[in-house]
Structures are given as structure tokens and as C-alpha cells.
Amino acid sequence: xxxxxxxQVGCIALTLFMGIPIYLIALAxxxxxxxxxxxxxxxxxxxxSGETMSTFLRSTxxxxxxxxxxxxxxxxxxxxxxxxxxxxxxxSRYAFRGRDPYQxxxxxxxALPIVVLSVPLARIFLDTGLYDTTYGVxxxxxxxxxxxxxxxxxxIFLGVSREQEEAAMIFGASPLTAFVRIxxxxxxxxxxxxxxxxxxxxxxxxxxASILTLNRRTLPAQVFATLADSPLxxxxxGGLALVLPALIFIAVVRRxxxxxxxxxxx
Amino acid sequence: MAGVTVSNLVKTYPAGSRRxxxxxxxxxxxxxxxxxxxxxxxxxxxxLRMIAGLEIPDSGTxxxxxxxxxxxPARERGLSMVFQSxxxxxxxxxxxxxxxxxxxxxxxxxxWQSRVQRAAELLDLVDYLDRYPAQLSxxxxxxxxxxxxxxxxxxxxxxxxxxSNLDALLRMQFRAELKKIVARLGTTTxxxxxxxxxxxxxxxxxxxxxxxRIVQLGAPMDVYDRPEEKFVGSFLxxxxxxxxxxxxxxxxxxxAGRSLPAAHLSGWPDRTVLVGIRAENIxxxxxxxxxxxxxxxxxxxxxxxxxxRWGADELKVQTGPAFRAAPGDHIRLTFPPAAxxxxxxxxxxxxxxx
Numbered sequence: 001x002x003x004x005x006x007x008q009v010g011c012i013a014l015t016l017f018m019g020i021p022i023y024l025i026a027l028a029x030x031x032x033x034x035x036x037x038x039x040x041x042x043x044x045x046x047x048x049s050g051e052t053m054s055t056f057l058r059s060t061x062x063x064x065x066x067x068x069x070x071x072x073x074x075x076x077x078x079x080x081x082x083x084x085x086x087x088x089x090x091x092s093r094y095a096f097r098g099r100d101p102y103q104x105x106x107x108x109x110x111a112l113p114i115v116v117l118s119v120p121l122a123r124i125f126l127d128t129g130l131y132d133t134t135y136g137v138x139x140x141x142x143x144x145x146x147x148x149x150x151x152x153x154x155x156i157f158l159g160v161s162r163e164q165e166e167a168a169m170i171f172g173a174s175p176l177t178a179f180v181r182i183x184x185x186x187x188x189x190x191x192x193x194x195x196x197x198x199x200x201x202x203x204x205x206x207x208x209a210s211i212l213t214l215n216r217r218t219l220p221a222q223v224f225a226t227l228a229d230s231p232l233x234x235x236x237x238g239g240l241a242l243v244l245p246a247l248i249f250i251a252v253v254r255r256x257x258x259x260x261x262x263x264x265x266x
Numbered sequence: 267m268a269g270v271t272v273s274n275l276v277k278t279y280p281a282g283s284r285r286x287x288x289x290x291x292x293x294x295x296x297x298x299x300x301x302x303x304x305x306x307x308x309x310x311x312x313x314l315r316m317i318a319g320l321e322i323p324d325s326g327t328x329x330x331x332x333x334x335x336x337x338x339p340a341r342e343r344g345l346s347m348v349f350q351s352x353x354x355x356x357x358x359x360x361x362x363x364x365x366x367x368x369x370x371x372x373x374x375x376x377x378w379q380s381r382v383q384r385a386a387e388l389l390d391l392v393d394y395l396d397r398y399p400a401q402l403s404x405x406x407x408x409x410x411x412x413x414x415x416x417x418x419x420x421x422x423x424x425x426x427x428x429x430s431n432l433d434a435l436l437r438m439q440f441r442a443e444l445k446k447i448v449a450r451l452g453t454t455t456x457x458x459x460x461x462x463x464x465x466x467x468x469x470x471x472x473x474x475x476x477x478x479r480i481v482q483l484g485a486p487m488d489v490y491d492r493p494e495e496k497f498v499g500s501f502l503x504x505x506x507x508x509x510x511x512x513x514x515x516x517x518x519x520x521x522a523g524r525s526l527p528a529a530h531l532s533g534w535p536d537r538t539v540l541v542g543i544r545a546e547n548i549x550x551x552x553x554x555x556x557x558x559x560x561x562x563x564x565x566x567x568x569x570x571x572x573x574x575r576w577g578a579d580e581l582k583v584q585t586g587p588a589f590r591a592a593p594g595d596h597i598r599l600t601f602p603p604a605a606x607x608x609x610x611x612x613x614x615x616x617x618x619x620x
Contacts, residue, residue: 161351161353163349163350163351163353164353164354164355166318166320166340166347166349166353167347167349167353167354167355167414168355168366168370169319169320169339169340169341170318170319170320170340170341170345170346170347171341171346171366171367171370171414171418172341172367172370172371172418173341173370174339174341177370182355185357186355186356186357
């Protein structure tokens, strides 16, 4: 009983740790500019105003950046899954030559700082016409997300027994059908987890996106470039605009994190 | 309906040094129930998986219903299978699990429902069609796996140790039920097990495997009664067959200075032979028998199993349930000549009787 109590306490503490800053940012972003300068600061949402947010959203490049960020984030999720799922499947199912080195090399791609990667990438993208496009940034983010996508999904695929796929094939499924109808539904929690991870990674990535674009900035890149010179209220508005979409995405995908049939079979 | 012919199948796993199946030939008749039995690692599951199309043989052919299917993927072989781990799909309801093969074959909805319903009735699953497998017991999951396999009316049914995950009582019950269902369907069936009792009770014929080869193939009672190899005698039957060495002298067997009457011995004068006899064929109590000392007496209900010391050899003897003996007692044993089997001590193969 006591240990359970402590777990509860721990959970509440953790939730507050994550929740309070978000609450404060939201509060500041949704208050009028005047009330921000009051002392002491009101901690309850008594004087809400959309003034700060609407000014922020109307300023140059913000809505465009939001759309760019969403496009890049969602395309990165799709692309990373399209490439990463088969790779994760191969790592989990087949004992091919060089499998272990392959897994290490995967992780090594994350060992290079993004700045180091971005400059030569910008050069290549300039030559190939990918510079300052959402595709270019999507490619970079996909490359960054692939290692985790592959490692997470391969661990999940290990949990689906090979015999289930074989059974599907005995009863008339092609290997692809068996994968889509039998393996993927059972791997949904892992796929959801890696999708969240990928989206948040892409949403938060600033450096690469800043270097690889000029006019088609993602929201973080845009905020990063302009907000240093902005008034305090705008920074809070930017913070909220950065946090909210990621939270919504996580909330939507979260239900796949739990198995809908609640237990798995050996 | 179709027979299955396997010719010269060879398979070596990349990691293994010896062959998993070594030039196996096998002919399964249309409608026959054939059991592949052997200790673990004997290649029986590999053989089944090659017939199923889940493993590719190094060489040799598999023919189903006269059609060479060696190069065909599993889904085009027109067969059906029950897996050891059941391999039912946890994210599909029982009904969808049973009907999976029909869904893949794009069977019309009405027919789909009536066939799933019929299979569910056959296996007492009607009340569970809308549940997820996680809500079923182990025995019920096994039933789902069998229902899924029979609903497609495949020409050949393969079973890979389907009962091995059930507890002993359930296994006995389901064994009889399975035999009834398969007999009613009349499907050609290949059944893999390591359990000799299952093999004996289910098969029209039994193929005993060892080290990638079929060492003996025949009707269960024939294989049990006349093992062609010492290995078969000691693998089939509980307790295993007794073996002891003896010398042939004047058409009698001499064991440690005592002699027994025996038949068919004229061909091997003065030779050492390995003699095999089943525990239930040794008779106890006759006045002129050979004396042996009881070491252990185990009443099993239907019989009493004795472990006796007879000269240098230890023998298992099965007597009627009324027999009473305590360790240390001396009893008299008779070996009926017709029940004796003879083996070459070097090759362990049966000596040809004439």
C-alpha cells in the first residue's frame, strides 16, 4: 500500500513538473499585455484576452511557419514509417550478415551534430534545387528520425510471433498481406510511439531547419529568428504556439499506445 | 482430397552441421492420418514445414495431389495447418480468426458466416465467436486454431504438436475429439508429435524419425510390436522395450548361464544377439520360470509395473493390477518365445527372421 502511495505521489509530482510551465506559458500568452507587468502576477485565468495571441499570429511568417512545420512534421512521420517499418521488420526477423554493425551505424548517424550535417547538406540542396523547400527539411528530419523508428519498431515486431505470420500465409495471405493484416495491427503501439517521437523531433528541430531554409521557415526556425527582438508577451505567445500542436498530436496518437484488446498473447 | 508424396527431401540449416532431414521419402495416401514421431531434433517439424511451404528444401520434391508444389509458396499449396503455439491472431475476434482463411479466399459473406458457424459448432465455440482470444482458456484457443484449420476444407491438414501446450487431462480429452473430427472430415492429415502415446493413438500409420531419417513406417501396432531398430523399441511404448544380450546355443538363448527357449534361431548359431521384449509380454509366476529380484513395484491402477533385477540386466515387467510384490521379493519370469525380438548388437537393426 505504501509503495503504491509513493507511486501516486511521484506521478503527481511529475505531472506538475511538466504541467506548471505549460500552464504558465498558456496563461501569459492568453493574458493582456498590461496584466503581464502587474505585481504580483495573477496565477488564475481571471483576465483572459486574445490580444497577444492574435497579434502574434498576425505577425509576418508565423502562420506560414506553422503550416510549414505541420507539413514537414506529418510528412516526416509518414516518410520515416514508410522507410523505417520495413527496416525494423528486417532487423527483427532476419539474421542477415552485418545486422549488428548495421544497428550500431544507425545510432552513429545521430552522433554527428546537426550543424555539421547541415552545412554540406545545404550545399547539396542548393545544387539539386532542394534548398529552401519543405521537402529538403523533411528529408533531413526523416534521416534524423529513422534510427529511433527502426529500433523502436524492430523491438515491437519481435513481440509478434513468426508463427502468426506463417499461419496467415498458410491460410492464403501473401507476405505483404500477412504483414499489413497481422503484424501491423499488433505493432500499433510501437508505431504510435515512434510516430510521436518523430513528430516531436521534427517539430522541435531548429538548427537544421534554419540553415536549410530562407523563406519557408518552420515555426521554431521562424520564432528563433525573430523572437529574440520581440516583446515578452510575444515570446509567451510563440511558446504556446510551439507547444500546443505537439500536445494535440500526442493526444491523438496516444490511444494507439495502449492495446485496444488490452492484452497480448504469447 | 489429395495424397502427399515427399521424395528425397534434404534440408540443412545454415547453423547446423548435419542435415535436418536426410533424403526423406514418404508417401501419404489420400485421406490417411499419418503421424511423424520422434525425439526433439529428429527433423519431424522441419519435414512438416517443408511440406507446408514454410521452409525451402535444399533438394528433393513435394507433391500434393499429383501436383509438384516444391517451388510454390505456402498460400498456393491448398493446405491448412495447426501450429504448436496456436498462432491465433490476438487482435481479431474468435469468429474472424476462424474465418481468416475464408476472408483471404474472398468467400461471399453468407457462405462465410455459415461455414464459420459450422466449424464453431463442431468445436463448441459458438458462444465465444465475439470474444477476443485473450478472453479464452488455453484449451479454447487450441479449439480456435483447429476450427480455423478445418473451416477452409483444405485437401491436406498439417498439425505441428497441437496438443503439447495443453495440460495432461485436457490433452487426453482433446486427442479423442480430434481423432473423431478428422475421421469425419476424411482429410489427409500429417501430424507431428514427440509424444509416443499420441502417435500410437491417433495415426493410421506412424513414421518414427531419428536424426533426419524415417527409421520405421507402419501401422501403430505393427511398429510397436515389431520394431525394426532398437531405437524404435525404446522410443515407442511406456515403459520402453526391454533389451538384453544373449548367446544362441542349440536353438536356445543363453543369458548369464541360464537358457531360454526361443524360435527362429537356427540361422545364427553361436552368435551374440540383442533380445527385445515388451514389459507386458513377460509372464510372472509360472513355477518353471527364471528367478528375478523385485527392485521397485509401481501400481498404476490398471496394472502393476515392476522393475526387476535379472542377472546383470534390469527389466521392466508389467503385471495385472492384483499382483502384489515388495522390493527384495523373488519372482519367476517366463519369456514367451513368440514375443521375443532379435537385434544385431552392432547395428541395432532387427535380425531377419525366417
